[in-house]
Amino acid sequence: MLFGRSKTLVGLDIGDSSVKIVELKELGKGKGFRLLKLGWEPLSSEAIVDGQIMDSQLVSETITRLMNRLRIKSSKPVATALCGHHVIVKRISLPIMSEAELDESIHWEAEQYIPFEIDDVNLDYQILEGSSLAGDGQMDILLAAAKKDKINDYVGVVGDAGLHATAVDIAAFAIQNCFEANYEFEPNQVIALVDIGSAVSTISVLHGGTSVYWRDINIGGNQYTDTIQKELNLSAEQAEQLKRGEEIEGIPYEKAQPIISAVNEDIGTEIQKTLDFFKQISATDQPLERLYLTGGTVQVVHMKESLGERLNTQVELLNPFRKIPPGSKDASPELINEMMPTATVAVGLALRKMGD
Ligand SMILES: Nc1ncnc2c1ncn2[C@@H]1O[C@H](COP(=O)(O)OP(=O)(O)OP(=O)(O)O)[C@@H](O)[C@H]1O
Numbered sequence: 001m002l003f004g005r006s007k008t009l010v011g012l013d014i015g016d017s018s019v020k021i022v023e024l025k026e027l028g029k030g031k032g033f034r035l036l037k038l039g040w041e042p043l044s045s046e047a048i049v050d051g052q053i054m055d056s057q058l059v060s061e062t063i064t065r066l067m068n069r070l071r072i073k074s075s076k077p078v079a080t081a082l083c084g085h086h087v088i089v090k091r092i093s094l095p096i097m098s099e100a101e102l103d104e105s106i107h108w109e110a111e112q113y114i115p116f117e118i119d120d121v122n123l124d125y126q127i128l129e130g131s132s133l134a135g136d137g138q139m140d141i142l143l144a145a146a147k148k149d150k151i152n153d154y155v156g157v158v159g160d161a162g163l164h165a166t167a168v169d170i171a172a173f174a175i176q177n178c179f180e181a182n183y184e185f186e187p188n189q190v191i192a193l194v195d196i197g198s199a200v201s202t203i204s205v206l207h208g209g210t211s212v213y214w215r216d217i218n219i220g221g222n223q224y225t226d227t228i229q230k231e232l233n234l235s236a237e238q239a240e241q242l243k244r245g246e247e248i249e250g251i252p253y254e255k256a257q258p259i260i261s262a263v264n265e266d267i268g269t270e271i272q273k274t275l276d277f278f279k280q281i282s283a284t285d286q287p288l289e290r291l292y293l294t295g296g297t298v299q300v301v302h303m304k305e306s307l308g309e310r311l312n313t314q315v316e317l318l319n320p321f322r323k324i325p326p327g328s329k330d331a332s333p334e335l336i337n338e339m340m341p342t343a344t345v346a347v348g349l350a351l352r353k354m355g356d
């Protein structure tokens with residue numbers, strides 16, 4: 001029980017474009033959390049490509065720099081996450097059995113659902129409450145499988161940074177965790193959580209608070225930057241600036257606007273497809289009531305509005321600090337505001353209790 005008494009946990013989100021850290025303090029059972037520290041540090045685009053760590057030294061040095069700048073002790077337990085490139089999450093139905101029986105047979109059962117060698121993955125599962133999609137006598141299980149070599153890559157850079165990763169979560173679950181800590185559910189409500197980062201977008205659908213569908217799609221902020229760069233013949237830096245609505249010499253923002261609108265449409269189409277697919281396989285005919293958006297890309301001009309029109313659904317920005325007030329002067333209002341769109345995964349990770 002080295003960390004047994006620790007009441008603070010550090011969430012470390014290693015994204016394709018930046019590293020984010022959040023430290024929370026738990027006040028006591030049921031008393032909520034306070035935000036102690038938060039910060040981020042950019043990663044150069046070669047460091048991680050599509051979730052693949054290409055330059056582990058660069059990543060671990062960036063983590064160390066950020067930890068030092070935030071003055072977080074390296075002895076604190078850290079939770080980190082893998083994104084969907086390396087993880088498979090499936091809802092499966094099995095005959096009702098005891099937890100012990102399930103524990104025995106899950107490895108064998110999982111084999112038919114996982115497209116990787118079963119010995120190459122770490123398995124985790126959760127029994128879903130409520131009735132089974134497959135009918136009486138069955139129970140539903142959320143099955144997650146992550147490739148061991150990818151877990152090792154991520155745990156490796158955390159270790160090289162001198163930290164101890166006590167938990168490796170899945171980004172989609174961290175997002176859900178963060179949402180649950182900040183929002184209330186209505187029993188029959190269907191909502192979607194959508195995180196649009198730089199390389200990947202994570203979509204989860206929740207029904208009455210239970211995760212019923214989950215998918216990662218390979219779209220994100222890079223799509224805007226790449227298209228602007230190509231179509232206007234600019235450097236990546238210039239394209240990034242234009243995307244953020246910043247002025248660059250000689251090129252008015254108006255030139256980028258139609259390109260940005262077109263990519264907004266493309267991303268909307270991809271999200272729509274995913275949600276349509278969910279509707280087809282879903283057991284409920286309850287309509288999607290609301291979509292909560294998070295991730296750096298939500299800051300693209302008209303992104304949120306465009307998505308709302310496209311999906312004909314209420315779209316709201318997820319506030320990862322909605323019920324987590326600052327508990328130290330390090331958590332300044334400016335920093336909280338700046339990281340509002342990007343801190344969701346890190347907050348969800350920091351909410352993990354020891355031993356989860
Ligand atoms: N003000 C802004 N306007 C538009 N886009 C922005 C703005 N700020 C950041 N972005 C974009 O947000 C993206 C980064 O978001 P985020 O930090 O959520 O991604 P990530 O976690 O690093 O990546 P991933 O989740 O794909 O691994 C980048 O594509 C970046 O260009």
Ligand SMILES: [Mg+2]
Pocket residue numbers: 015016197198295345
């Ligand atoms: Mg991310």
